[in-house]
Structure formats: structure tokens, C-alpha cells
Amino acid sequence: MSHDAGGSAAGRHERRTGGESEDRRCGRRGSPASGRRRRRDLARRLEEARPDAVFIALHGRWGEDGAVQGLLEVMGIPYTGSGVLASALAMDKGRAKAVFESRGIPTPSYQVLGREEGVVAVELEPPVVVKPLCEGSTIGVTVVRESADLNAALEGAREYGTEVLVEKFIHGREVTLGVIDGEPFPLVEIAPEKGFYDYESKYTAGRTRYLCPAPLERELSEAATRAGCAAYRSVGCSGVARVDMMVDPDGQPWVLEVNTIPGMTATSLLPMGAAAAGLGFDDLVERMLAGAGLKT
Ligand SMILES: Nc1ncnc2c1ncn2[C@@H]1O[C@H](COP(=O)(O)OP(=O)(O)O)[C@@H](O)[C@H]1O
Numbered sequence: 001m002s003h004d005a006g007g008s009a010a011g012r013h014e015r016r017t018g019g020e021s022e023d024r025r026c027g028r029r030g031s032p033a034s035g036r037r038r039r040r041d042l043a044r045r046l047e048e049a050r051p052d053a054v055f056i057a058l059h060g061r062w063g064e065d066g067a068v069q070g071l072l073e074v075m076g077i078p079y080t081g082s083g084v085l086a087s088a089l090a091m092d093k094g095r096a097k098a099v100f101e102s103r104g105i106p107t108p109s110y111q112v113l114g115r116e117e118g119v120v121a122v123e124l125e126p127p128v129v130v131k132p133l134c135e136g137s138t139i140g141v142t143v144v145r146e147s148a149d150l151n152a153a154l155e156g157a158r159e160y161g162t163e164v165l166v167e168k169f170i171h172g173r174e175v176t177l178g179v180i181d182g183e184p185f186p187l188v189e190i191a192p193e194k195g196f197y198d199y200e201s202k203y204t205a206g207r208t209r210y211l212c213p214a215p216l217e218r219e220l221s222e223a224a225t226r227a228g229c230a231a232y233r234s235v236g237c238s239g240v241a242r243v244d245m246m247v248d249p250d251g252q253p254w255v256l257e258v259n260t261i262p263g264m265t266a267t268s269l270l271p272m273g274a275a276a277a278g279l280g281f282d283d284l285v286e287r288m289l290a291g292a293g294l295k296t
């Protein structure tokens, strides 16, 4: 699986963005033919290569949502990261939030809007954040401060799927927690220059400052770390995952989502946390590979 797994960090980043735009095209236009082609090709290539283990560095549909994980389970090929259920659950922000709530893990109030539901169905008062249910990289995410802007935001999110998540906006600081095998790395604080962490800020050098370990009071840092680890456990993650959170001015952490395939470029957030814990990039990759296995 050399094309999709491992390789240089920079190469992986390219694949990440390339893969996402392709997934979005497939999702939007419902292009099952190209999807099926890709899937068949993957199974055939795996059959030919018969690797000892697979390092999954795919993002979005099929790669991150449990589909490839299921293929590898069926083929009996060990792989890195979370299994089928955790991958699928974490990918669906609404259903993941229902699990967080059921475990008492703080997550902002939310509504999932179905295909037919428009502005009138929204009960939350602005400010809210509108996002596609199953996307990443802040794609299709809009902060809505006035009801008048809600419709455009819903339409924007619907470009990427029929179900839409409307979530209470949390004013505060953004942090993310890398976790490996249930153990947390130091938190990273994400401080975007323009106040909102969007796609451009995430992938343009110099637009965002990353502070690691996050300069939070100890109690706050411990609370966010606890919430992040609880979120990792609640969806049943394995290997590495990264939990995105907001911390409000009262010192309350709020879990936004769990990423089961966090970015793995040399400058990505999980490797940053790992480095702060003394685990360099190569050692991190080795440790992830060493943890490869079948999960179900
Ligand atoms: N409820 C919220 N309150 C404040 N900011 C949010 C909220 N939800 C998302 N954001 C911002 O949008 C970004 C993307 O949202 P997130 O839920 O992590 O989805 P994804 O990273 O999968 O696109 C976050 O990193 C954060 O900056």
C-alpha cells in the first residue's frame, strides 16, 4: 500500500489535501463509480502486496471512517490506529457528541439537521457554528453570529452532505490533545491571528501560532486533558487520535471532536505534542507501527 501509507511527511500532506478534495467531489456529486474503482483497486493492491502491516494515512471517506479498516480486518492485515467502530463513530460528529454526552463529557449543545430541515428547525440561538456532519479541516464550517446568516451557512455545509451539525459557539481558547494508546501528550494551544481557525489558517504558514505545552493554568490543563482522554475512550479509539477542544473563560473545556487519523506531517499538531513529551517524529511513527493490529 505504498501509495497511501508511510512515505515522506511532506508527501503525506499533499496526499491529505488531494484526497480530501477528491472525497468532496465524490461526496457532492455522489460519484459511486470513481469510489468503487478506488476501492477495488485498493483491495487488489493489498492482495498483491500482502504487507505485514498497514500504516493508514488516509483522510475522510473510506480512509478514516472505518471502511478501509473493515477491509483490512476482513483480509487479516494488521493496521495502525482505531478500528471500524471507533473510526466510523468519530467521523460522525453528531453521533460522537451523543456518546460524549452519555459519558458526561462536556460538548457544546447541538442539533443535527436532516435533509429536509432548514432554518426554522434551528432552536439554538446564535452565536452558533454550522458544520457538515462528516467533514474535516474546517471545510464547510461557518460561525453564525446573526440569525440572518443562518441560511447561507446551512447551505454551505450542505455542499458536503445532507446532514448538518449546528453547535453552540464557544468563545474561548482552542486546544488540541494528542493521545497515544490512551496516554495524553501535552496540550497544544492554537492561536490563530484572525480569531477563527479556518482552512486557510490551518494550512498557511505563519497564520497561526501553536503553543506547546499550552500555556494554561495547571488545573485547566488537567481538566482539558481529562476531557480529551475521556473522549478518546468513549468512542473506543486505538493507537493515536487527537481531540479538538475549546476552553471557555470559566475554565471549562468543551470537546468538539475526535480525529482518529490526525495529521502526520512534521509540523502537524499530534507530532508537536509528541515532541513535547520527548517522542520525536520517527519514534512516534515507529511506535504507531508497533501498535498495528486487528481490532475486532
Ligand atoms: N462550537 C465551537 N465553538 C467555537 N469554535 C468552534 C466550534 N466548533 C468548531 N469551531 C472552530 O472550527 C474549527 C473546526 O471545527 P471542528 O469541529 O474541529 O471540525 P473539523 O476540524 O473536522 O473541520 C475548530 O478547530 C474551531 O476553531
Ligand SMILES: [Mg+2]
Pocket: 137, 138, 244, 257
Ligand atoms: Mg477539528
